[in-house]
Amino acid sequence: MVTPANSRTKKEHHCSIHRSLDLVGEKWSLLIVRNALRGESRFSELRDNLGIPSDVLSARLATLVDAGVLERRSYREPGERERYSYHLTEQGQALKTVLIALQEWGDEYNPSPGGRVSLTQDAATGQHASIGFIGDDGSVLDSSAVTMVPGPAAAISW
Amino acid sequence: MVTPANSRTKKEHHCSIHRSLDLVGEKWSLLIVRNALRGESRFSELRDNLGIPSDVLSARLATLVDAGVLERRSYREPGERERYSYHLTEQGQALKTVLIALQEWGDEYNPSPGGRVSLTQDAATGQHASIGFIGDDGSVLDSSAVTMVPGPAAAISW
DNA sequence: CCGTCTCAGTTGGGATTGCCAATCTAGCTG
């Protein structure tokens, strides 16, 4: 092992967007999470469906487990030996918002000629759902009216 | 010019998340958009505030202009020569949702000990806003109840 | 108990991308 996967030597940034991208901003990371959200959990399943080189998959899984996005579990099917699978943690599930935001952006501004491959809906009613901003009073806000403002820790830079 | 920045030779993926990541998934791309949302538009401003190598910034700006996320404008301040600045298009503005989703995820699961650098609020009322799912009937949906399902073009793979 | 199969990776190498420092260019000012 030349480079241990659990050595997080990266600098901690004060900006949470930057910190998030340090965890899931590498190539393939978010696509692995997307497929995990679909229920894919095995190495070969992810490798074959994503078309990712197996060494890169191996490295990403280690990084994502280390970051707390995935959890590695051993399992054993009857008449099979023990194998490993990867499952989203609560933290990993929470990336659903990021992925659907990316999906809506792509569908809006760079649609595939073949149509949409994935839709978003409420599990209970089956009605279509989309991403938006909600005020603390529970009201739905217009996206253009929402701005990012400096927070309490913005003293140094923001 | 060895590799022209405007030759988009990448394969078009059927998955909109994958296509989106081809446009803004490279290192630094989303951070450039974040700073552009704060109103930064000049090369040196972005370079100095992000700490990005200038050759990479140059390449990313070209890619983002090519993708339609940024628009290159010339400007001239009094007593200065003509210079260029980079401004978000409508398509670029729309990435605000993705960035705030990443920000909320980072604040929730990987907070900075120094506190939050950036907050999200409604420009009119100043009340705090957060990302959520909204049904077509206008109701706010619980995030755990929202799922991604195969769409019309999912025949090949999804 | 020997050979074969499959899953889950690891390893070797070459290509690509990213990083850093130095340099360049055009127009301004003195």
Place this chain on the structure above:
DNA sequence: CAGCTAGATTGGCAATCCCAACTGAGACGG
């Protein structure tokens, strides 16, 4: 015309990525 500044480009080196081949361990057949 020498020097300054914004907006880059270039060269060299390091890290990352990709592909193909290989490994290791347990199940299974003979």
